[in-house]
Structures are given as structure tokens and as C-alpha cells.
Amino acid sequence: MSEQTQQDENKIIAERRAKLNALREQGNAYPNTFRRDALAADLHKDFDALTKEELAEQAPVRVKVAGRMMMRRIMGKASFATLQDMTGRIQIYVQRDDLPEGFYNQQFKKWDLGDIVGVEGYLFKTNTGELSIHVEKIELITKAIRPLPDKFHGLQDQEVRYRQRYLDLIVNQESRETFILRSKIVQHVREFLIRKGFLEVETPMMQVIPGGASAKPFVTHHNALDMELYLRIAPELYLKRLLVGGFEKVFEINRNFRNEGLSTRHNPEFTMVEFYEAYTDYKTLMDYTEELLKELAELAVGDTKVPYQGQVFDFGKPFDRLTMKESILKYNPEVKPEELETLEAARALADRLGVHWEESYGLGKVMTEIFEETVEERLMDPTFITEYPAEVSPLARRNDENPFVTDRFELFIGGRELANGFSELNDAEDQAERFKAQVAAKDAGDDEAMHYDADYITALEHGMPPAAGEGIGIDRLVMLFTDAPSIRDVLLFPHMRRAD
């Protein structure tokens, strides 16, 4: 701790530090010798149902519990306190005369809220029926020098909740629940894919050529090799190399990094699951996705009606499936199909709808812009949009009947893109052409266009089985199922500006 910080310390911290110094003089101030044998939630699960009398009549249930002291009610020669461990809270009852002479007044009563204590005792129920531990031994395990936020109102300041997430987790139960549910969702996604026979793999986070998506990368430097490396914007091209290598069903759950702005829906690092399966197509993936999301709704909400920020999304019915063109016509009833058939007509339509386009855009890109501006945010219940133009899908397989579009879909819920999948382009020569078009776009000023990845082309030239692949944004998924308005609410440590 710096001198400056010490100077800034207020009286509360100074008092607690004095207590800590007294503890140091008495011996080990930070012992790691207490071993618990019970967790709060397990005790409630096993004993809440018993009456006070039933619990008193049976043989005493002796337990050792550790946790942070969140509340305390001192009533002269006896006290109640509330301990919190990772599973929840349990009340303890401490009597002066159960403890060694002087301990209650000289030690216990001088401890503070926020201190971590270990207790040993037996279970009982209070007159109001609350399961509690009648303490026979109690020890201070860790002294907290700084005070907790308000015991009743919790921590309200959003900035502090994000910057000092540990405080948020200590005092705000909803926050703990959000991150526990996030863990369960990730676990379920993993188990779903393993159940389907997929192999979990890890591919490079640092890449020589950032590929697999259209986004600006973070750049770093490898000293020993004296070369630039990019944090990955997607794992896609590596996972497809594994298809070439004969791993025919693979997935990865990990972070991607995109050097873009922050918003309630964007964090520079975010978590995706990507999975690839050989000898199948995008329609299979849509079926998987629908199956997975229905399971997740059941897991997270326990219902097919998922509430989100005052709206309700229906996961019970079969998910809608519309082509991009169909969706534009559906949500813009005055638009005629012919207006989406030539570049000139589409440009005129975009002008009419107030959608921006540039000279370099082809029909596919203009159409996609119209879709994004007029349809996307209105897709509330889960909806698959298919037939994305090849122009905006440089890694996707062209449709056999209509090469203008690809065998691709995106899933939208609540107006937000949740997933993106397609049958994979495994024609090395077509892929090389598409990369060249991307490079041309990059040269023309599109700094999100892809690089030419010759090593990937070489891999495709060895033969990649026909396959389909998909990415699902885990953070947005968790936002949806935890009713979180901001991506920061589902990231333990969201990116923030420097506080100083």
C-alpha cells in the first residue's frame, strides 16, 4: 500500500487497522486452519422443513461453517449474526457464556461486518422458525479493513459495481445469481454439443492473420519473433482447418476481441461458442439452435415465455424462418419484390427508406443494409433469417439454385442478432476469389474487410469435407436469459475507462 493511499484512509479504516494490529500481536492474524464441513444452502435444503421441536428432539447436528459476517444483532450477553458463503446465508447465535472467559466482549464484539469468521456448533431453530447455528466455537479467519456497502440497500452505484465487482457480488444477490446462471448456461451449451458428439478444442487467440469475421482487430507484438500478432476476431478459420484434419465435429467456447466502441451490447472482448460439423448443412444447425435455445429457456427461466425488459419472447412455438428478402417485404409492405432485384432499383428503394449506401456496394450489400435498418430491430420472437447475399458472406457456401445468395442464416431475438451460421464454403478456388474481393474492398477503404489468408486456402486445397458451422454470442444469450439491459451486467469485469 502506498503512502498516498494511507494518507487517504478515513477513520473507519484506521480503526479497523488498529484492530488488525491487535490481532497480529495475539498471533497469526490470517490463519488458514479452519476447515468447514457444511454450506449454508445445503443446511437450509436439509433442515428448513423440520420444526423447531423436531430439530431439538433429534441428535444434535454439529456443523462447521465459514463465511463473511453480513449482519449482526448484539443483545447484551448474546448475539445473532448472519454469515454468507458461496451458497447463501445462515444465521448464527452466539452466547457469551458458551465462549471462553472474556472472548465475547474482548474479541467477538470488536469484530466488524465484512470480517470472515468460522463457527462450530449445532443446528437449532429460533422462535420465529429460522434455521440457525448455536455457536460453541468461533474464530476470526480474515479481518476486513474496509467497510462493506450498505447492508440493506446493497451497492447501487453502477460504476462501482462494475469496477469493484467483488463488492457487487458480496452485497447484491441478483448479481450473484446472474453470474451463477451464466455459468450454468455455458455449461449447458458445452454439454449440449458434447451430447451431440462434438469435440471441444482450443485454437489460437493470437493470430498472424485475423480472420473469420469482419472487424477491426487488436494488434500486439511478439518480441522473440519480432512480429505483429493480432488478437483473434473469430476462431472460424482454425476450426475449419480442423475439419480438413479430420476432426469432423468440433467446437470452441472462448473469447473474441474486436477493436470497436463500447455500448450496452458491445464489449471489446466477448465470448462466443463456435461449432462445425462435416457432412451436414445449415438447416441442421438451425434445428440444433432451436433445440438448444428451447433447452436454455427451460433451464434459465423454467418456461417457454422468456421475459426481457418488459417484453416477452415466445420460445414455445417453432421459430419463424424467413429469407432476407421475404423479411424485407413483410416488414415494409409497400415495397415490391422487383425493387430488390436490380442494383438501380435497390438503390432507389434505399434512398426512399432513408438507408445509406455507397458506390462500392453491390445489390447484395444494399439489400443487407435495408434489412438491417428496417427489419432487424423488429424481430422479437426467435426468428431465423436465411439467404444472406454472397456479397456479405465471404466464407459461406453459395446456394446451389441461386448463387446470388448463400446457405446462411442468422437468428434474431428481441431485435438482436444472437447467432450466425452457414454451410461452409469448401471450394478453395471460390474462397480465393472471395478473399480477393475482400482485399479489393480493404484497398478501397473498408478497414473491416478480410485479409487474404493463403495458408487457409492451402488447407482447403487439401480438401475440406462439406460442412456447416455456427457462432452463438454467449454474452447476448446470457443477457436475454437474465433479463439484463447491458452486456456489462453479464460480464464479471466489463471494460471501463481508466478511473484516474
Add this chain to the structure above:
RNA sequence: GGGUCGUUAGCUCAGCUGGUAGAGCAGUUGGCUUUUAACCAAUUGGUCGCGCGUUCGAAUCGCGCACGACCCA
């Protein structure tokens, strides 16, 4: 990038048209052996985000900056 709102004690918040700051919790001291946001009594604690300006006087008004929240692009 633009707009709106916010920043006051460790925490949660008041503070009116400008007159040098309040409550509850936490802390401290005392009381209380089934409380539960325990209670009762007393009490400590503040560079009012930072800077500049207006004014006899600024937490309050104006401008700028920082950080955050929300909306828009």
C-alpha cells in the same frame, strides 16, 4: 461523435428561487440472553468529482474537463 441526466460522509440518499452541509445504515461509547434492515441512548465522520468564472457570498448559477448511466448516429 451528438444529446439528456448524474457525481454530496465508508454505503444509501436529502439539501427549494445562492447565505460555508443533513438523515438512515456502517463506526465509536453505554444498555439489552431468541434477534432478523433488531432495538434504546449518546457520539465521531465531509477538499459537496476536478478546474475556472459570476457574486459580498457557490453543493446550489455559468463554462470547461473527468468518469458513469441512458438515448441517438
